[in-house]
Amino acid sequence: MTQEQSGSPPALVGNGENIPLHCMEKENGELGSAPSGGEEETPRDNGGDLEASKELPKEFEPPEGGWGWIVMLAAMWCNGSVFGIQNACGVLFVSLIEVFGSTEDTELRFKTAWVNSLSMGMIFFCSPVVSVFTDIFGCRKTAVVGAAVGIVGLLSSSFVSSLEPLYFTYGILFACGCSFAYQPSLVILGHYFKKRLGLVNGIVTAGSSLFTVSLPFVLRFMLDQIGLFNTLRVLCILMFVLFLAGFTYKPLVPPRSNLKFEQNGKFRCPSATKIFNFSIFKSKSYCIWAFGIPAALFGYFVPYVHLMNHVREILGKDVKEEVLLLCIGVTSLVGRLIFGRLADYIPGVKKVYLQVVSFFFIGLMSMMIPVCHSFGGLIAVCLFMGLFDGCFICIMAPIAFELVGPENVSQAIGFLLGFMSIPMTVGPPIAGFLRDRLGSYDVAFYLAGIPPIIGGFILCLIPWIHQRTLQKNAKALNADVEEKMLEIPVSKLLPGTAENAKKDDSEI
Numbered sequence: 001m002t003q004e005q006s007g008s009p010p011a012l013v014g015n016g017e018n019i020p021l022h023c024m025e026k027e028n029g030e031l032g033s034a035p036s037g038g039e040e041e042t043p044r045d046n047g048g049d050l051e052a053s054k055e056l057p058k059e060f061e062p063p064e065g066g067w068g069w070i071v072m073l074a075a076m077w078c079n080g081s082v083f084g085i086q087n088a089c090g091v092l093f094v095s096l097i098e099v100f101g102s103t104e105d106t107e108l109r110f111k112t113a114w115v116n117s118l119s120m121g122m123i124f125f126c127s128p129v130v131s132v133f134t135d136i137f138g139c140r141k142t143a144v145v146g147a148a149v150g151i152v153g154l155l156s157s158s159f160v161s162s163l164e165p166l167y168f169t170y171g172i173l174f175a176c177g178c179s180f181a182y183q184p185s186l187v188i189l190g191h192y193f194k195k196r197l198g199l200v201n202g203i204v205t206a207g208s209s210l211f212t213v214s215l216p217f218v219l220r221f222m223l224d225q226i227g228l229f230n231t232l233r234v235l236c237i238l239m240f241v242l243f244l245a246g247f248t249y250k251p252l253v254p255p256r257s258n259l260k261f262e263q264n265g266k267f268r269c270p271s272a273t274k275i276f277n278f279s280i281f282k283s284k285s286y287c288i289w290a291f292g293i294p295a296a297l298f299g300y301f302v303p304y305v306h307l308m309n310h311v312r313e314i315l316g317k318d319v320k321e322e323v324l325l326l327c328i329g330v331t332s333l334v335g336r337l338i339f340g341r342l343a344d345y346i347p348g349v350k351k352v353y354l355q356v357v358s359f360f361f362i363g364l365m366s367m368m369i370p371v372c373h374s375f376g377g378l379i380a381v382c383l384f385m386g387l388f389d390g391c392f393i394c395i396m397a398p399i400a401f402e403l404v405g406p407e408n409v410s411q412a413i414g415f416l417l418g419f420m421s422i423p424m425t426v427g428p429p430i431a432g433f434l435r436d437r438l439g440s441y442d443v444a445f446y447l448a449g450i451p452p453i454i455g456g457f458i459l460c461l462i463p464w465i466h467q468r469t470l471q472k473n474a475k476a477l478n479a480d481v482e483e484k485m486l487e488i489p490v491s492k493l494l495p496g497t498a499e500n501a502k503k504d505d506s507e508i
Contacts, residue, residue, distance in 0.1 A: 001130045001286040001319065006256040008258070012093070013407050014111040026452045028052075031490065037481070041242070046171075054104065059225045061194075062190070062191060062192050062193050062194045062252070063252075064192070064193070064194065064195060064196060065192070065193075067192070067248075068189075068191075068192025068193055068200075069189055069247050071189070071191075071192055071248055071249060071250070072159050072161065072192075072193075072204055072249040073119050073210045073245075074185070074190065074206045074245035074246070074249065075185035075186075075188065075189060075204045075207075075245075076203060076206065077184040077207060077241060077242060077245050078143070078181055078182060078207070078242055078245060078246075079126065079182070079185065079204055079205050079206075079207040079208045079372045080124070080207030080208050080210055080216070081207075081211065081213035081238040081239060081241070081242045082178045082181065082182050082208070082242070083208035083211070083212070084207075084210075084211020084212055084214075084215045084238075085211075085215065085235060085238070086116070086119065086120050086123070086178075086213075086304075086327065087132075087208065087212040087215075087304055087325065087328075087396055088211075088212065088215045088216045088219055088328070089119070089120070089304060089305055090118035090216075090304060090306070090307055090309070090321075090325065090492055091111070091216050091219045091220055091308060091322065091325075091348050092116065092228075092307065093112060093115075093116055093305055093306075093309060094218065094308055094309060094312070095223050095228050095231075096112050096115060096163065096166075096228070097112055097309075098130075099228050100112070100148060100162065100163040101368035102150070107433075107436055108436070109306075109309070109432040109435055109436055110429055110432040110433045110436050111163065112151075112163065112194055112276055112432070113305055113429045113431070113432035114167060114171065114429055115163070115166045115167060115170055115171050115429045116171075116305050117171075117176065117305065117424070117427070117428040117429050118167060118170075118171030118172060118427070119170055119174060119175040119178075120175070120301055120424050120426060121421045121422070121425025121426075122171065122172055122174075122175035122176055122179065122415075122421065122425075123175050123178050123182060123421075124179070124180045124417040124418060124419075124420040124424055125179075125421030125425070126175075126176050126179035126413070126421075127179060127288055127413070127414040127416075127417030127418045127421070128185055128276070128411070128414045128415050128417075128418040129414075130146075130179050130180050130183045130184075130356055130414055131183060131187075131277075131410045131411040131413065132139065132275050132276065132411070132414070134181065134184050134187055134410050134414075135277075135411065136408055138249075138251050139184035139185075139187055139188040139249040139251050140184075140246060140247060140249040140250065140251065142180055142183075142184050143184040143245075143246030143389055144184065144243060144246035144247060144250055145180060145181065146177050146178070146179065146181035146182075146184075146246075147177060147180075147181045147239055147243035147245075147246055148177070149173065149176060149177030149180065150174055150176075150177025150178050150180075150242070151236050151239045151240060151243065151418075152177070153169055153170065153172075153173030153174030153176070153177055153178070154174045154232055154235055154236050154239055155176070155232075155236050156168070156169040156173065156468070157170040157174060157232050158229040158230070158232035158233045159229070159486045160474055160481070161256060165287040170498060172406060174256060177239075179417075181246065181409075183241055183413060183414060184246070185204065185247055185341065186201075186396075186397045186413055187240075187248075187409060188249045188251065189204065189397065189415065190253070190397070190406050191251055191252040191253050192283075192399055194246055195344070196344065197397070197398050198340045198343035198344035198345070198394070199340050200340075200343075201340050201394050201396075201397050202337045202338075202339065202340015202341060202343075202390075202394040203336075203337065203397065205266075205336045205340070205341070205390070205393045205394045206332075206333045206337055206394075207331075207334040208393075209329045209333030209336060209390060210329070210333060211329075211384075212325060212328060212329030212332065213325075213329035213330055213333070214329075216322040216325040216326065217322055218299055219327070219459060220322055222234060224327050228391035230307075251408070253406060259307075265431075267427045268406060275369035276411065277408055277411040277412075277439035277453065279408070280373035280404050280408050280411060280412045280415070283403060283404060283469070284465050284466075284469055285403055285462045285463075285465050285466035285469065286403045286404055286412060286459065288459070288461055288462050288465060289352065289399065289403060289416070289459065289462055290415060290416050290419055291358045291458065292455050292456075292458035292459040293355075293362060293416060293419070293420060293453060293455065294416075294419040294420050294422060294423050294455075295423075295429070295454060295455040295458060296359045296363075296451055296452045296453075296454065296455020296456060296458075296459075296460060297423040297424055297451065297452075297455070298426070298463045299363070299366055299421040299447065299448025299449060299450065299452060300424070300426055300427065300452060301424050301427050301428055302366065302427050302428055302431045302444060302445065302448040303366060303369065303385065303448070304443070305428040305431070305432075306428065306431050306432065306435070306441055306444065307321070307324060307325075307369065307382075308321045308322075308324070308325075308368070308436060308443075310359075310441040310445075311324065311375075311378065313440070313441070314373065315375060319375055323337075323379065324378055324379065324382045325382075325383040326384045327379050327383050327386060328383075328385055328386035328387065328389065330381045330383075330384060331384070331385075331386035331387040331390065332386035332387065332389050332393075333380075333390065334387060334390065335386065335387040335388060335389065335390025335391045335394070336390035336391075336393060336394040337390075338390075339354055339358075339390065339391040339395060340394040340395065342354070343394070343398050345393045346504075348402055348463075349399065349402050349403060349462055349466045350463050350464070351395050351398055351399050351402065352399055352459050352463060353394050353460075353463070354391055354395055355391070355395065355399070355456070355459055356456040356457075356459050357388070357391070357456075358388035358391040358453070358456075359388075359452040359453065359455050359456035359459070360391065360453055360456045361384060361385075361387075361388040362385060362388050362389060362449075363393070363449040363450065363451070363452030363453040364427050364449060364453070365381050365384050365385040365388075365449075366380075366385070366445055366446075366448045366449035366452070367446055367448075367449035368381045369381055369441075369445040370440075370441065370442035370445045376464070377433070392480035396413070396416075397409070397413065400412045400413050400416070402489025403429045403466070403499020404462065408504060414416075423451070427448065430444070431445075431447075431448065432444075435508065
């Protein structure tokens with residue numbers, strides 16, 4: 001039975017690759033084995049909101065359901081409300097140009113793109129810090145506080161009188177709140193699911209597809225009826241529901257044990273090496289993944305920001321450009337459900353090949369946008385782009401669990417999302433700059449398709465390197481076992497040997 005079929009999460013030793021629990025060593029150097037069903041350990045509480053039982057098996061088995069289904073629905077709403085708003089930024093982008101724009105401004109699109117680009121980038125940029133808060137305070141408190149901050153940022157954005165304050169209220173404050181609310185929704189799923197984790201992640205990430213399908217039309221209707229600022233106030237309702245959903249995140253896995261903030265009754269902040277789990281970078285396969293994904297995303301967010309405006313420029317204002325986001329959202333939903341379930345049948349880190357295929361098609365579809373001069377052609381491109389976008393998104397968390405294990409997945413996802421913030425932030429403004437200088441989006445979309453293809457080739461190395469590392473660790477572990485066996489006296493290996501030796505001496 002493979003590790004994926006058994007459902008038991010791997011332990012981590014050495015350089016962070018997965019090694020079975022029965023091969024681990026105790027701290028005193030003696031060989032240890034996996035605990036039996038009756039052996040339990042007390043989880044270490046460092047001030048987090050751990051509400052699981054005080055004793056937890058060393059080899060933790062997720063319940064594969066129960067309260068986890070409620071958590072799944074809450075996480076699904078989180079993905080929908082956060083990324084539904086972000087993916088509908090093309091509609092808001094057009095409205096921002098109409099409200100704050102001027103025909104005399106030659107850098108209008110460049111400056112306006114920074115609002116949505118900062119917002120998406122900050123969601124990922126804050127992720128390493130969010131992972132630390134998740135480790136310290138737990139998923140529930142982190143998510144609830146994040147949603148509250150998001151409400152403040154979104155509400156304050158509805159009272160600005162110029163474009164520049166939106167850089168802070170919407171691009172930073174609202175996005176930081178979304179980041180603190182979003183990442184715990186990925187981590188908490190591993191507390192409740194292992195065998196079905198791919199399927200559950202597919203369902204959860206499908207939430208953003210459902211919102212992406214419907215929200216552009218709702219936003220367009222509200223923008224026409226009540227204006228930009230009242231629309232932002234209505235969107236606060238989504239964040240308030242997210243605030244309530246965060247209370248369902250009941251953690252089952254104990255927080256990290258090396259984060260001690262009190263010593264001799266006094267507050268003392270741990271060193272950065274203890275707060276940030278840098279041990280995950282000892283895994284070569286994780287390092288390649290954490291580099292390859294950001295490399296692929298320099299052009300990923302460009303269509304979401306600029307596609308609506310591009311369609312208006314080439315086809316006129318009478319075209320319902322929101323239909324394109326509808327197409328992306330529908331096929332993205334289908335892709336997340338199909339590929340999320342498919343990932344459960346692909347063993348180990350070979351799941352990364354799904355991301356390789358998805359990046360190749362995302363890059364190709366981005367290059368096809370300037371070629372399509374009809375609305376039907378653009379619909380076809382968006383259908384394929386959404387399908388493989390869903391594939392890329394839904395298997396991020398399962399791959400992270402395979403690379404570093406459940407105990408380190410919080411900061412593994414956090415660092416990855418942090419690295420993703422750079423390309424997600426700079427890509428759309430560069431595309432807007434090219435449009436302002438060249439007069440069209442053609443070159444911007446061509447260039448946006450190159451990074452995903454390059455990133456996909458980089459990810460192809462992960463399964464090969466991961467397998468080599470596992471074989472190297474296994475050989476080193478076997479050699480260590482043999483060395484320790486040689487150090488054990490023969491009398492301890494064969495209890496009767498000492499008594500027989502004494503008897504032979506007496507006879508002589």
